[in-house]
Amino acid sequence: MSETSGTTANSTGIGSTRVAAYLREAILGGELKPGDRIRQEEVAERLGASRLPVREALRMLEAEGLTEHEAHKGARVPRLSPHEVDVVYRMRERLEPLALAESLPQLGPDEHAQLAEVQQRIEDNEDLEKFLDLDREFHMLTYSGCQIDPLMSNVTRLWNSTQHYRRAFVALGGRSRMWVVNSEHRLILDAVVRRDADDGERFLGGHIRRTRIELSHHPEVFG
Amino acid sequence: MSETSGTTANSTGIGSTRVAAYLREAILGGELKPGDRIRQEEVAERLGASRLPVREALRMLEAEGLTEHEAHKGARVPRLSPHEVDVVYRMRERLEPLALAESLPQLGPDEHAQLAEVQQRIEDNEDLEKFLDLDREFHMLTYSGCQIDPLMSNVTRLWNSTQHYRRAFVALGGRSRMWVVNSEHRLILDAVVRRDADDGERFLGGHIRRTRIELSHHPEVFG
DNA sequence: CCTCTAGATTTTGGATCCAATCGGTGTCAG
DNA sequence: CTGACACCGATTGGATCCAAAATCTAGAGG
Known part of the structure; x- marks a missing residue:
């Protein structure tokens, strides 16, 4: 399921919603734990997309309470006390x-x-x-x-x-x-x-x- | 207050946080009303930025409940019944x-x-x-x-x-x-x-x- | 006269490249 | 030997260009 792209790698965007879905599942599924940092390029490469839809996806997830952002420091999965x-x-x-x-x-x-x-x-x-x-x-x-x-x-x-x-x-x-x-x-x-x-x-x-x-x-x- | 940039218009980015602050004030201040559409290029031009930080700003505001997004249809100020x-x-x-x-x-x-x-x-x-x-x-x-x-x-x-x-x-x-x-x-x-x-x-x-x-x-x- | 459709315009979404900032490491002075 | 400063790699933020989807408009047909 991870290789959403595979052959594509072409025409146009992978879709920020798809990236968001991928990360959402990763976080809710437990592969990404609170405190884990999410590097844009890493997930971009893994999904065969550019960094831009990843950035948008991270912002979408922020609205859902799944990630948190700090300027120039990147995104993390929030850790709660x-x-x-x-x-x-x-x-x-x-x-x-x-x-x-x-x-x-x-x-x-x-x-x-x-x-x-x-x-x-x-x-x-x-x-x-x-x-x-x-x-x-x-x-x-x-x-x-x-x-x-x-x-x-x-x-x-x-x-x-x-x-x-x-x-x-x-x-x-x-x-x-x-x-x-x-x-x-x-x-x-x-x-x-x-x-x-x-x-x-x-x-x-x-x-x-x-x-x-x-x-x-x-x-x-x-x- | 609108001309946040003014002199700057140079070096690097205007800053998505600044764009967000501008739109936040516009919405909370009542200049933008529920149902109003927010066009990326319009605010980008007005603030002397590119569309990219505007996109990020809109996503930030979405997390604050100030805008809502629909794919390929753009951002609006949410209207509540x-x-x-x-x-x-x-x-x-x-x-x-x-x-x-x-x-x-x-x-x-x-x-x-x-x-x-x-x-x-x-x-x-x-x-x-x-x-x-x-x-x-x-x-x-x-x-x-x-x-x-x-x-x-x-x-x-x-x-x-x-x-x-x-x-x-x-x-x-x-x-x-x-x-x-x-x-x-x-x-x-x-x-x-x-x-x-x-x-x-x-x-x-x-x-x-x-x-x-x-x-x-x-x-x-x-x- | 109204409606449905097809093309053109507008607007959003994505890719690539460049600039700025952060973190770590190594070096030099005390 | 320790601490501060400076430099360098890594990572995020922004600008520009291009592709796709949606909306608007105009024209043809009923």
């Missing part, structure tokens, strides 16, 4: 219930079925690595009815910026926490199907809060 | 009290004095246009102790994206609302000086909520 991660979770605690409340009325039987299916896949899943993506898919699906861009882009940023620490936490906490997570997902799913916004906000808020508290007991995540 | 603005205010209601709570313990006598001085200037002020900036200055000062970047950048985005509608609202509501706003500011200021985070969150949340409700009664703001 334990306290910063804690505050991001507090932000999620407050914002995501709002997104859920906005989304709920827009979700129909199709989305409900899809949600149940994803949740089932989470429970059947054994791969810790897969869990990350499935969990994200579940929550994002519950928000999929929320059309408010300023809200959804913020929520996405919060997930993005803590992705690395979520991964470390999942790898660490192992399967013991899974049971709790799945119970809470079931409660959220039930509230969604019942279209009960109050319950949804309550359960979701609690879900995120408990995760935050658990996380605060595991400083080794920030190794 | 009444409901979107309402939701942004709900986001502020939830996020800014958190920022205040994070900030409070870090604020000392110097900041307290500065806050009181700004609030006094607001009350002495007669110019509706100035009110916008002063109000923003007051609130941002109360958050100035919050060092959490993911939080502060989000708060800034929320203020940015609704700046135009705030302006229209202030111009409309006129002086009658000012009295209420100032009373609420005094309450917030008092809580800050007393370092009472609970009161601060309460008063600030109410302040934003009441503004949101007032705003929802004035659909003419969205012309």
